[in-house]
Amino acid sequence: MKKKLIALAVAGALAAPVVASAQGTNVTIFGRVQAEYSLVDFSGTPSQGSLQDNSRSSRWGLHITEDLGNGLKANARLEQGLNAGSGSATTPREQWVGLSSNQWGDIKFGRVQSPFKDFAGGMTIDPFAYTTLQAGGSGGTMSAGANGLGSGANTFVNSAIRYDSANIEGFSFSGLLMPGDANTLNPLQTGSITSGFLPGGLGSNGNTGGRNGEFDGQAAAKYHVDYMGMGFDIFGGYSRDNANQTQKAIGLKTEEVWRVGASWAFENFKLSGQYEDINNAIGSATCSTAASLTANPLDAAGAGSGQCNSAMNAGADGNIWFAGAQYKWGNTTLVAQGGMTKAHAGGINSAAARKADSFTVGAIHNLSKRTSIFGGYQHVYVTNPNAATANDIGGMVAPSYATGSRATYTIGVRHNF
Numbered sequence: 001m002k003k004k005l006i007a008l009a010v011a012g013a014l015a016a017p018v019v020a021s022a023q024g025t026n027v028t029i030f031g032r033v034q035a036e037y038s039l040v041d042f043s044g045t046p047s048q049g050s051l052q053d054n055s056r057s058s059r060w061g062l063h064i065t066e067d068l069g070n071g072l073k074a075n076a077r078l079e080q081g082l083n084a085g086s087g088s089a090t091t092p093r094e095q096w097v098g099l100s101s102n103q104w105g106d107i108k109f110g111r112v113q114s115p116f117k118d119f120a121g122g123m124t125i126d127p128f129a130y131t132t133l134q135a136g137g138s139g140g141t142m143s144a145g146a147n148g149l150g151s152g153a154n155t156f157v158n159s160a161i162r163y164d165s166a167n168i169e170g171f172s173f174s175g176l177l178m179p180g181d182a183n184t185l186n187p188l189q190t191g192s193i194t195s196g197f198l199p200g201g202l203g204s205n206g207n208t209g210g211r212n213g214e215f216d217g218q219a220a221a222k223y224h225v226d227y228m229g230m231g232f233d234i235f236g237g238y239s240r241d242n243a244n245q246t247q248k249a250i251g252l253k254t255e256e257v258w259r260v261g262a263s264w265a266f267e268n269f270k271l272s273g274q275y276e277d278i279n280n281a282i283g284s285a286t287c288s289t290a291a292s293l294t295a296n297p298l299d300a301a302g303a304g305s306g307q308c309n310s311a312m313n314a315g316a317d318g319n320i321w322f323a324g325a326q327y328k329w330g331n332t333t334l335v336a337q338g339g340m341t342k343a344h345a346g347g348i349n350s351a352a353a354r355k356a357d358s359f360t361v362g363a364i365h366n367l368s369k370r371t372s373i374f375g376g377y378q379h380v381y382v383t384n385p386n387a388a389t390a391n392d393i394g395g396m397v398a399p400s401y402a403t404g405s406r407a408t409y410t411i412g413v414r415h416n417f
Contacts, residue, residue: 024066024067025064025065025066026064026065026066027062027063027064028062028063028064028065029060029061029062029417030060030061030062030063030416030417031058031059031060031061031416031417032057032058032059032060032414032415032416032417033058033082033084033414033415033417034053034057034058034084034130034131034412034413034414034415035051035052035053035058035084035085035412035413036051036052036053036054036055036131036132036410036411036412037049037050037051037410037411037412038050038054038132038408038409038410038412039408039409039410040132040293040406040407040408041405041406041407041408042307042402042404042405042406043402043403043404043405043406050085051085052083052084052085052086053082053083053084053085053086054083054132054290054293054294055130055131055132055134055153055154055290055291055293056081056082056083056091056130056153056154056289056290057130057131057153057414058081058082058083058084059079059080059081059082059093060079060080060082061077061078061079061080061093061094062076062077062078062079063075063076063077064076064077064078068099071101071102071103072099072100072101073099073100073101074097074098074099075097075098075099075100075106075108076096076097076098077094077095077096078094078095079092079093079094079095080092080093081093081154091154091156092111093111093154093156094110094111094112094113094156095110095111096108096109096110096111096112096162097109097110098110101166102166103166104165104166105163105164105165105166106163106164107161107162107163107164108160108161108162108163109160109161110159110160111156111157111158111159111160112156112157112160112162112176113148113156113157113162114148114149114150114155114156114157114176114218114239115162115164115174115175115176115218115219115220115237116143116149116150116151116218116220116237116239116257116259117148117150117151117152117155119164119174119220119222119235120174120220120221120222120235120236120237120259120261121151121235121237121259121261121274122136122142122150122151122274123136123151125261125263125272125273125274125322125324126142126151126322126324126337127324127326127333127335127364128335128337128360128362128364128374128376129151129153130153130290131374131410131412132293132378132408132410132412133360133362133374133376133377133378133408133410134153134291135151135322135324135337135339135358135360136150136151136152136153136287136291136310137152137153137287137288137290137291137292137293137308137309137310138287138291138292138293138306138307138308138309138380138406138408139309139310139358139360139378139380140309140310140339140340140341140356140357140358140380140382141310141320141321141322141337141338141339141340141341141358142274142276142310142320142322143257143276143278143284143310143320144287144288144291144292144308144310144311145282145283145284145285145286145287145288145311146283146286146287146288146289147241147282147283147286148283148288149216149218149239149241149257149283150239150257150283150284150310152287152288152290152291153288153290153291154288154289154290154291155288155290155291157176157178158178159178159179160176160177160178161176161177161178162174162175162176162177163175163176167224170223170224170225171221171222171223172221172222172223173219173220173221174219174220174221175217175218175219175220176217176218176219177215177216177217178215178216178217179215214242214244215242216240216241216242217239217240218237218238218239218240219237219238220235220236220237220238220259221235221236221237222234222235222236223235229266229267230264230265230266231263231264231265231266232262232263232264233262233263233264234261234262235259235260235261235262235274236258236259236260236261237258237259238256238257238258238259239255239256239257239259240254240255240256240257241254241255241282241283242254242255243255243280243282247282250348251315251348252280252282252314252315252348253280253315254280254282255278255279255280255281255282255283255284256278256279256280257276257277257278257279257284258276258277259274259275259276259277260274260275261273261274261275262274268327268328268329269325269326269327269328270325270326270327271323271324271325272323272324272325272326273321273322273323273324274321274322275319275320275321275322276319276320276321277317277319278312278317278318278319278320279317280315280316280317281311281312281313281314281315281316281317281318281347282314282315284311284312284318285311285312285313285314285315285316285347286308286311287308287310287311291308291310292306292307292308293306293307294306294307307380307382307401307402307406308401309341309356309358309380309382309401309406310341310356311343311401312343312344312347313343313344313345313346313347313349313351313354313386313390314347314348314349314351315346315347315348315349316343316344316345316346316347316351317344317346318341318342318343318344319341319342320339320340320341320342321339321340322337322338322339323337323338323339324336324337324338325337331365331366331367332363332364332365332366333363333364333365334362334363335360335361335362335363335364335376336359336360336361337359337360338357338358338359338360339357339358340355340356340357340358341355341356341358342354342355343355349389349390351386351390352385352386352390353385354382354383354384354385354386354401355382355383356380356381356382356383357380357381358378358379358380358381359378359379360376360377360378360379361376361377362374362375362376362377362378363375363376370415370416370417371413371414371415371416372413372414373411373412373413373414374410374411374412374413374414375409375410375411375412376409376410377407377408377409378407378408378410379405379406379407379408380405380406380407380408381404381405381406382401382402382403382404382405382406383403384401384402384403385403386401
């Protein structure tokens with residue numbers, strides 16, 4: 001009997017999601033494990049199948065809270081990404097400490113998500129976010145810059161201060177400010193001369209600004225109202241990535257991105273859409289590793305399934321629109337979405353205009369509150385008259401933008417804990 005009681009006690013301790021320590025501090029263990037079988041048909045490349053998590057959805061972490069009294073809390077988060085199926089750990093995810101209050105909102109200091117990613121549009125309106133069918137990057141209908149200021153999978157903003165307001169009669173606001181020398185703080189940077197002009201710290205999935213850069217920032221607001229059984233959301237935002245001295249030397253200027261969008265929901269049906277206007281692309285001329293679904297976003301050979309369809313021509317303008325519909329049928333959500341990326345001609349390489357059209361259909365079925373299976377089909381058609389070198393930046397080789405079709409079939413399973 002004693003052995004059984006001890007075994008039950010140990011099992012209960014290991015299964016408990018929250019561990020309470022002294023002085024009222026709570027530590028919650030959380031995470032996700034996901035794996036997909038994906039088949040990619042890319043023009044000029046043999047079909048490729050893989051069983052892993054190329055969008056880097058898998059992760060685990062600790063969320064820490066302490067009640068300070070008078071409605072004030074101290075919070076912190078430490079999170080690490082994984083790639084189930086390949087056995088590799090990827091970049092660190094959120095790493096921040098902050099304070100929160102029901103009256104004035106939340107403030108965070110450290111490595112954070114951008115408001116464009118998890119507050120106003122972006123991944124909040126893409127049900128296939130962090131899967132092979134995602135809208136950003138290879139999906140081609142949302143910006144997915146490696147600097148974290150877009151909606152790229154597995155991207156974060158280093159050395160940042162982020163504030164999220166409390167909800168006041170349906171209105172809320174989010175703002176982010178990042179000191180310009182964040183490249184010197186990233187442990188993944190080597191300190192070589194190339195780190196000075198890498199747009200957003202290519203490969204590190206987190207830098208903006210750069211050595212001798214200026215302050216970068218992002219602001220977004222949204223409004224929610226319920227009316228006659230319907231829910232309406234309207235959102236918008238502005239993002240600014242100042243070119244650092246080395247980027248200016250090769251002709252890059254301050255990048256500015258404007259975003260507007262809305263969602264409408266009635267019973268089991270939901271429509272969402274957004275539009276992004278991009279000027280003087282820096283980070284928006286890139287994709288994160290997880291968004292382009294490739295091991296290395298600088299791989300220009302096109303070998304593999306990776307492609308960065310949402311990127312602009314470096315230093316040039318462009319626009320991206322996205323629209324999606326969802327219908328919930330029992331425990332299953334049916335999804336249809338798509339849009340278009342237009343990279344305008346110009347920039348530091350005087351590249352010709354390029355565009356990508358995309359549509360996605362699929363479904364997500366919840367087996368429980370924590371476990372789901374998903375699958376679907378995505379088709380992207382790219383028109384690109386440029387030579388391979390037209391999108392290179394300062395000697396760094398850009399991702400592949402080959403003309404032709406890209407068809408993706410996938411089925412996957414996800415468990416949250």
